[in-house]
Amino acid sequence: MMELDAELEAQIDRWRGYVQRRQAISPAVLDELEDHLREQVADRRTTGLDDEGAFLVAIKRMGNLDAISREFAREHSDRLWKQLVLVPEGPDDAGAPPWRELAVVPALAAGAGVAVKAGLTWLGDGAALGRNLGLLVFPFLAAYFAWKRRLTAHVAASLHVPFAALAVVLNVYPFAPRGSTELLAALHAPVILWLLAGVAYVGGRWRSDSRRMDFVRFTGELAIYYTLLALGGAVLTGLTFAALQGAGTDFEPVLEAWLLPFAVPGALVVAAWLVEAKQNVVENIAPVLTRVFTPLTIAMLLTLLAVPTAAGGLADVDRDLLILMDAILVLVPCLLLYSISARDSLAPPGLFDALQLVLVVAALAVDAVMLTAMLTRIAEFGSSPNKIAALGLNLLLLVHLIRAAWLTIGFLRRRRPFTALERWQTRYLPAYGAWAAVVVLAFPPAFGFA
Template identity: 75%
Template structure:
């Protein structure tokens, strides 16, 4: 373990625990972490080592006495249990009044829906709408994070510049109608925008491993909440349409022209708010979901390997199958990130960690077969924007998963801390954003906007 990595793991674990408290906002935790780091720095300067400085600093965090006490009770095997037991009553958390935040969220959700509805009206070309739909929704989600995190003007400019560049590229490039580079740009632009949203989410402190992992956790939880909202909304819409049809009213035009354009983007902002407001609830769901879907994913990957082994030559592998396999590998990576973000980084290695290693190895085997198939197709049919984009993504996935497997193996053998695996995930994520930006900005130029 390199210098101070143990300290960073302790701080990340403390931050994870504090964020579970509904009464404390992420912005408050950011401020408290700054104070904690200042105290640790002062104590280290006085001669204490990392662990001693961390323990004493936690003891002196008066505003967190109640939470520290609970933390100690849940981790009674730790030496610093006695250091944080205090007798003060629980303190109430701060933050904006719930009604005010709800009003902001609803206003931004309606704004996102209206923006998409206007886009549907103004952008008659379906391809133009596909390119711009993420650009229409992102400002409202980023605005919520900006309000929640109290972003500085400097961070706001840092977000606005790449957003403006992306908007110009997507609308000024002379894409061929329905061309591959246009479709690739439309598919990869949301990845760039989501990482920009991550910059807003972490309050501009993207260099912090803990805050990047917070964003990974948030992303996974957002998918869960958005799915639940979609299912619930689908049931309500279906019941409403059924009742109206029985009385002779056609609900389909209203559904297509108003409900879907307004509700789908607006629900994203609402889901983000729910994740922020109910963190302790969803964190009880996250470990359950990962434990259910990890073994199922292993079975799926092994089945896919068997199916690929029976297809014969790699050149004969269907193009649509390769695209679907890419989507599956991205899903596997997302599950891995979500599982890591939901795990206690200081807990010892267990059976589930071994199961995750099996999943990663199976995914690596699938990725290797896919890379062979893609290289064979390129050798047979030549280069194209789709092939190069898919090949690049698979190489990135191969590197990501291979090193994750190595770090996880070291953790299972007791040679590496789990914090190293966490840091690898969060530090590699920007690579996907850079690749997505290359696909959006550079590919059209290289391939003549075809």
């Protein structure tokens, strides 16, 4: 048998370590499985494949022969071999033929467009549409996940009940025209809907840490694909607009009345399909993006710390500026989550992990300033729905970041495994959904629907 290099030996060791933790596998069976894996790797190398390629093909063959290898591949879905390893277990996992999915996705995308177009016709383009926009698009995205994951009737019912309750609240509550509670409800409802979409995405296995991390990874990759689709669509639309304008044709009515209502929601379904179909492509981009944007975000946060000084004091900070700072602060846990989802949990602590700790500490400093500014404004000008909602969000962020910093320090000092940090990030996600539900359900009656 050909001698294997250090990196390949490390990959095999990680595979063996995972399988060894399965209590049903005896040492003798484990040795036999490892021997078979090594034979497969050696055979693939003789065909001209490099070490990485030989290991990918070998682990796939092991997945076909043994359910443990398949489970290993699924548990470590953040690694490059995800698409190569997952193999059919039966009719449920085999999925539909590719041509059928190519028919389902455009149909759901068009359905989302029809729903938004109908909403524009019946609700207009005002506050009512803003409250219901997520409700119009969510069923089609959830339907794609339900079709893809073969959701059980129990899981489907668990999605319908909160969706229906949210729809009733958003349309029955007597919101005051242009009131704060209506705007807050419209902004927080998508958070609830997205977490419901996460339940559909994980096939109802929301208690699984690894499945929740898969959804975090999916969310980041979806944002990338949706942005790329939006940029490409904007370029094509701009060129078409310029060409027709040069020919004396006014394209703007068609753009506003038909193209945008169909393209914007439909692209979300298409982007979800692209993430599912081409995950390994984005997983190569994810580590690069996180390493580029982490230092840039640190620089931005440090700049934000100087804002109160430039404004003349915490009480004098402009309200719109506080909202902008809050929006930037929300991006930090999003970036942190995506960075963690793109990291190999078995790798030792390194420089980038220390950089992430700096990011969290800088975010904590900004959050402390924001909380102080909010409390100062509440003490001076009184409370309001917007102020209480922002205060609650910043308190959530404070708890999230403090615990993340503590676990990151423990990992850098090699006193805690990286999985502890992973678990904290995903297990805290429902807290944001719970707060969004409080804002949507409790704030309007508490503040007189003003």
